[in-house]
Amino acid sequence: MTETTAIAGQRADMVRNRRLLLGAATEAFAERGVDVSMGEIAQRAGVAKGTVFRHFATxxxxxxxxxxxxxxxxxxxxxxxxxxxxxxxxxxxxxxxxxxxxxxxxxxxxxxxxxxxxxxxxxxxxxxxxxxxxxxxxxxxxxxxxxxxxxxxxxxxxxxxxxxxxxxxxxxxxxxxxxxxxxxxxxxxxxxxxxxxxxxxxxxxxxxxxxxxxxxxxxxx
Amino acid sequence: MTETTAIAGQRADMVRNRRLLLGAATEAFAERGVDVSMGEIAQRAGVAKGTVFRHFATxxxxxxxxxxxxxxxxxxxxxxxxxxxxxxxxxxxxxxxxxxxxxxxxxxxxxxxxxxxxxxxxxxxxxxxxxxxxxxxxxxxxxxxxxxxxxxxxxxxxxxxxxxxxxxxxxxxxxxxxxxxxxxxxxxxxxxxxxxxxxxxxxxxxxxxxxxxxxxxxxxx
DNA sequence: ACGGAAACTGACCGCCGGGTCATGTTCACC
DNA sequence: GGTGAACATGACCCGGCGGTCAGTTTCCGT
Structure with missing residues (x-):
């Protein structure tokens, strides 16, 4: 299952970024298909590229x-x-x-x-x-x-x-x-x-x- | 129309390469889709990459x-x-x-x-x-x-x-x-x-x- | 208030793709 | 056979990609 629930002890900025990221990725993939770049997803989420890879390894x-x-x-x-x-x-x-x-x-x-x-x-x-x-x-x-x-x-x-x-x-x-x-x-x-x-x-x-x-x-x- | 006919005065190696190229491209595109690289097509045709671009600009x-x-x-x-x-x-x-x-x-x-x-x-x-x-x-x-x-x-x-x-x-x-x-x-x-x-x-x-x-x-x- | 762990950042890496070009080669014509 | 134009070659350029990491910032627990 996709873990959308916040585990106790998680940092506020992390859960915020994760939500932004999932939202941006959902939009980006929907509009542009699987070929959309990780860079663009990061940009849409208002987050650095490295952050994307911290939340999702690949x-x-x-x-x-x-x-x-x-x-x-x-x-x-x-x-x-x-x-x-x-x-x-x-x-x-x-x-x-x-x-x-x-x-x-x-x-x-x-x-x-x-x-x-x-x-x-x-x-x-x-x-x-x-x-x-x-x-x-x-x-x-x-x-x-x-x-x-x-x-x-x-x-x-x-x-x-x-x-x-x-x-x-x-x-x-x-x-x-x-x-x-x-x-x-x-x-x-x-x-x-x-x-x-x-x-x-x-x-x-x-x-x-x-x-x-x-x-x-x-x-x- | 696709010009498969040889115009008088064309060099033999050119028409040969063109035929090889079309054959290789047909196969490669069929098997691997539009994402196949020009390099692979050249390789399949037994021809250098530059030659591909001489026959087809893009x-x-x-x-x-x-x-x-x-x-x-x-x-x-x-x-x-x-x-x-x-x-x-x-x-x-x-x-x-x-x-x-x-x-x-x-x-x-x-x-x-x-x-x-x-x-x-x-x-x-x-x-x-x-x-x-x-x-x-x-x-x-x-x-x-x-x-x-x-x-x-x-x-x-x-x-x-x-x-x-x-x-x-x-x-x-x-x-x-x-x-x-x-x-x-x-x-x-x-x-x-x-x-x-x-x-x-x-x-x-x-x-x-x-x-x-x-x-x-x-x-x- | 503060210390430290966890998260964020963005410059950086290696790779691969389309496309170019100076150089070497081949063929058609005389 | 000689010659020049057309052709072939492959090293090279540039841009964008997925992915990394040392350095910086943020937040939580005490």
Whole structure:
């Protein structure tokens, strides 16, 4: 978890700088992607470069901290949506939140799209998100809200795809992703076509724990 | 156009190096994306770094040459498919070719997804591709093969999105994009749902020529 | 009030990238 | 074969990056 709570005995300037730093890094990464420099983040926070490295040993650590924050929030949203009655509507809401998060954060897109940018913690958080998405999807599948051959991994992968579809026109039409989210969801509801080719596969080939019974793609309901 | 033809009076070593260079750059960009260095490209071509800059003044020029080659090929494919009887099948084939091209070339993905990497020539080529896609889509729409509110711009944008969906698992499942292409196409066929939100928009807000009558999204068939 | 540990600072390092240029080499033409 | 222009070469420049560290400042406990 990201430790935002102040431990007793911490210096006031330290917690202040840490908060400034996290805020600045969140903004900077969101606007400019993972390629933003540590120098710029320091400047935005009103802090010297060395201070950044005192709080986060490497750029990778800082990026991970920001991404974990985002992933945790999304996982929390998904968790809450597990309580909803209409599973398909819940799934829709989850996807909206996910694509919106991607559209508003360039670094998030970079990290999701390029596994080489993910450290162990981030991979874990993504796997956890995938796990919740799997449950959410299973419910929607059972209720007949989405076709039978869709898995949670599909849903998570689709978030990146839907966003990417709209990304080239994001500057001029910041809301275009809604169009493609709707289009994707229409596709997810289809039941009259042949089953999808190629196995769904899992997001991470070596997920250490949580086998999370892979749902079969046989037609039912 | 990319000048691959040798002009009379050109030195033999020059045309040889140019061919080596284009080959090496094509490979290098495809494998490693736009971030590959000019030094590595020179090395792959078996040529000194200075030679690269003699043939292409800047990295941007070299990248553009490679991308134009790819875009022209894709536009040619689309052009040929305009002759097909079954417009929906032709559109399907075009999308397969497009997503396959993206899946096989990381630089292509980078350039398509980030407009800031496109110079004027590349933007033109993309606009031209968009124009052909528009025609291809219009035919499919008229034949009832795809829903009425889909435009050519949607199709071009979807290529990037479909690929991106599968990108995170591309290392372990190189063919996963076929699954999401099928899913997208199922969505494109849907006719029983409400029309898509948000206007389709055009790929480039300032396309100097070819107004290319924007199809209205009213329901018909 | 004060002492010292902890945090901050910014000049500095090594590295790597795109791009240049004086020098050496090759080819086409006569 | 000779000659000159076009081409190839690779050492070099500059800027920006992630990351370091000796010296300075700040804050907390007493």
């Amino acid at each position: 750029k990778e650590d800082l990026l991970a901290a920001i991404m974990l924050q985002l992933l945790d929030r999304l996982t929390g949203t998904a968790d809450r949506l597990l309580q909803a009655d209409d599973a398909a509507a819940a799934l829709w809401e989850f996807m909206t939140a996910g694509v919106e998060a991607l559209a508003g954060d360039r670094a998030f897109c970079d990290v999701i799209g390029r596994p080489s940018l993910q450290n162990a913690e981030v991979r874990d958080a993504i796997a956890k998100l995938g796990h919740v998405a799997e449950t959410l999807t299973a419910r929607a599948r059972e209720q007949g809200g989405v076709r039978a051959d869709i898995t949670g991994t599909d849903i998570v992968l689709l978030l990146g795809g839907i966003h990417q579809t709209a990304a080239p026109v994001l500057d001029t039409q910041p809301q275009a992703w809604r169009r493609y989210l709707e289009l994707a969801f229409d596709g997810l509801r289809v039941t009259t076509t042949r089953p999808l080719p190629h196995p769904p596969g899992r997001l991470l080939l070596a997920d250490p724990r949580s086998p999370a019974d892979p749902p079969r793609a046989s037609a039912e309901s | 990295k941007e020029d070299l990248l553009a040459a490679i991308m134009l080659q790819l875009l022209d090929r894709l536009t040619g494919t689309a052009d040929r498919l305009l002759q097909a009887d079954d417009a929906a099948a032709a559109l399907w084939e075009f999308m397969t070719a497009g997503v396959e091209a993206l899946a096989g070339d990381r630089a292509f993905c980078d350039v398509i997804g980030r407009p800031s990497l496109q110079n004027a020539e590349v933007r033109d080529a993309i606009a031209k591709l968009g124009h052909v896609a528009e025609t291809l889509t219009a035919r499919a729409r008229e034949q009832g093969g795809v829903r009425a509110d889909i435009t050519g711009t949607d199709i071009v944008l979807l290529l990037g999105g479909i690929h991106q969906t599968a990108a995170p698992v591309l290392d372990t499942q190189p063919q996963a994009w076929r699954r999401y292409l099928e899913l997208a196409f199922d969505g494109l066929r849907v006719t029983t749902t409400r029309p898509l939100p948000h206007p389709p928009g055009r790929l480039l807000l300032a396309d100097p020529r070819s107004p290319a009558d924007p199809p209205r999204a009213s329901a018909e068939s």
